[in-house]
Amino acid sequence: MDDIDLIKKRISKKRKSFNQKINKNILKNNYPWTYIFLSKIMILLVIFLSLLIYLKNNPTQKLYLYDQIFGNNFPFAKVNNVYQKYFGNILPFQDIFNRYKTVFEEKLVYQEANIYKDGVVLTVNPNYLVPIQENGIIIFIGDKEDYGKTVIVQQANGIDLWYGNLNQINVNLYDYVAKGSYLGEIKDNKLYLVYKKEGKVLDYKKYIN
Amino acid sequence: MIIKNILTKIEIHPIFLILGLISIITGLFKEFLILFILIISHEIGHLLVAYYYNWPITNIKLYPFGGYINFNVLLNHSLKEELLIVLAGPAMQIILYSFIYLNNYFILPHTFNLISQYHYSLLIFNLLPIFPLDGSKIINILYNLFLPFKKAHLFMIYTSFISLIIILFLLPLIKINFSLYLLIIILIYKLLKEQKNHNYLFNRFILERYLYDFNYNKTKIIVGNKLKKMMLNKKHLFYLKHKYITEKSYLNKIFK
Numbered sequence A: 001m002d003d004i005d006l007i008k009k010r011i012s013k014k015r016k017s018f019n020q021k022i023n024k025n026i027l028k029n030n031y032p033w034t035y036i037f038l039s040k041i042m043i044l045l046v047i048f049l050s051l052l053i054y055l056k057n058n059p060t061q062k063l064y065l066y067d068q069i070f071g072n073n074f075p076f077a078k079v080n081n082v083y084q085k086y087f088g089n090i091l092p093f094q095d096i097f098n099r100y101k102t103v104f105e106e107k108l109v110y111q112e113a114n115i116y117k118d119g120v121v122l123t124v125n126p127n128y129l130v131p132i133q134e135n136g137i138i139i140f141i142g143d144k145e146d147y148g149k150t151v152i153v154q155q156a157n158g159i160d161l162w163y164g165n166l167n168q169i170n171v172n173l174y175d176y177v178a179k180g181s182y183l184g185e186i187k188d189n190k191l192y193l194v195y196k197k198e199g200k201v202l203d204y205k206k207y208i209n
Numbered sequence B: 001m002i003i004k005n006i007l008t009k010i011e012i013h014p015i016f017l018i019l020g021l022i023s024i025i026t027g028l029f030k031e032f033l034i035l036f037i038l039i040i041s042h043e044i045g046h047l048l049v050a051y052y053y054n055w056p057i058t059n060i061k062l063y064p065f066g067g068y069i070n071f072n073v074l075l076n077h078s079l080k081e082e083l084l085i086v087l088a089g090p091a092m093q094i095i096l097y098s099f100i101y102l103n104n105y106f107i108l109p110h111t112f113n114l115i116s117q118y119h120y121s122l123l124i125f126n127l128l129p130i131f132p133l134d135g136s137k138i139i140n141i142l143y144n145l146f147l148p149f150k151k152a153h154l155f156m157i158y159t160s161f162i163s164l165i166i167i168l169f170l171l172p173l174i175k176i177n178f179s180l181y182l183l184i185i186i187l188i189y190k191l192l193k194e195q196k197n198h199n200y201l202f203n204r205f206i207l208e209r210y211l212y213d214f215n216y217n218k219t220k221i222i223v224g225n226k227l228k229k230m231m232l233n234k235k236h237l238f239y240l241k242h243k244y245i246t247e248k249s250y251l252n253k254i255f256k
Helices: A001-031 A033-057 A059-071 A075-087 B002-007 B014-025 B029-052 B079-102 B107-124 B134-144 B150-175 B177-198 B198-211 B247-255
Strands: A113-114 A121-125 A130-133 A136-144 A147-154 A160-164 A166-169 A182-186 A190-197 B010-012 B055-062 B065-072 B219-223 B235-240 B241-245
Touching: A033 A059, A059 B065, A075 A136, A075 A147, A130 B134, A136 A160, A147 A166, B010 B014, B010 B219, B014 B029, B014 B177, B029 B065, B029 B079, B029 B107, B065 B107, B079 B107, B079 B134, B079 B177, B134 B150, B150 B177, B150 B198, B177 B198, B198 B247, B235 B247
Parallel strands: B010 B055, B219 B235
Antiparallel strands: A113 A121, A121 A190, A130 A182, A136 A147, A147 A160, A160 A190, A166 A182, B055 B065, B235 B241
């Protein structure tokens, strides 16, 4: 029995020393996770601070960057249009079984058009159903000051079109909407439209006939 | 525990990731999410029945046309279990779709149209008889009921090639779709790989018969030493030199 115990001890000793060797090797090759984490934070800090210093010395660049980040949306519709032009549909089964592509109405029907704030106010029939003017993606749904319930459609030609004073909205955020499909119902007999491109207001007369 | 075990086995194919990135840039968040949820529901259907029958899983690969689950089972598995596992995917997808269809008052018609469009196209695509898709598995099971293992597998590959060619002819009818072409290239690659493995699969089938004991009710008599005529769901008797030999003893002779 003593012999067996001796042998067992010897084996366990060998195993321990072997394990220690392996552990040492691992430590040599890999840094501890805290070191990696802290070094990542340090690199981020360096980038952030150098950007801050750069922007403080160049106020024009700062304004441009702020405008790009906070003033503009990513041009989803434009990229989509360019992609579809060269590579066709994006997802594998897009538009294969699309039976519901019914056009609701092509053109806006209105009695009068007058200037209102940044855009135009159209006098239409009460509870008029609004058709979409151009293919695009919906980038905003909500309330805007002086416009009531508003939907903003980012069109493929780079123009953001605001539809104001809506009552019922029939689309979700980030839906792709086709020209002539049904957007929603108007609140009373006034529809506000605003044409904007890269934050600048455009003349509505070019787009409304 | 089981869910964690399954989650570690999921591998997402790079083309799926690239498609996700492209759909984010082009603003198709909703479409991509719908496709992803439909594919996941399809796979959950397969996994539930596979779990019921205790089929161990090696890995799950997610492609843009659906997932592909590799099971760690013998080739001589029961056909009924495999059929149920294969059918469970489309069934789960139909259950999810009918649930949405019955409760479609809480989503807008535009979104519902998108869901139905992707649901039908995924369902039909997955039931096509092309090799890695579910349809080919169903056809392979049907062939195995009446034909020997080797012939059934070969016929399955032929039907896959024929339906692929038909689809390639039908492609110009649809609008240009780069990602669909990529999917078809993946299918062709998988099919050619399977065709290469045809003889190895047959060898594996015989080796399993030699190594393990299987119990089948039906027996088939094979005249001569034609191993090719062995079927998946039957025992065999070989008629050699005016004598009947059992399958096991004949295979013992061959492998020694």
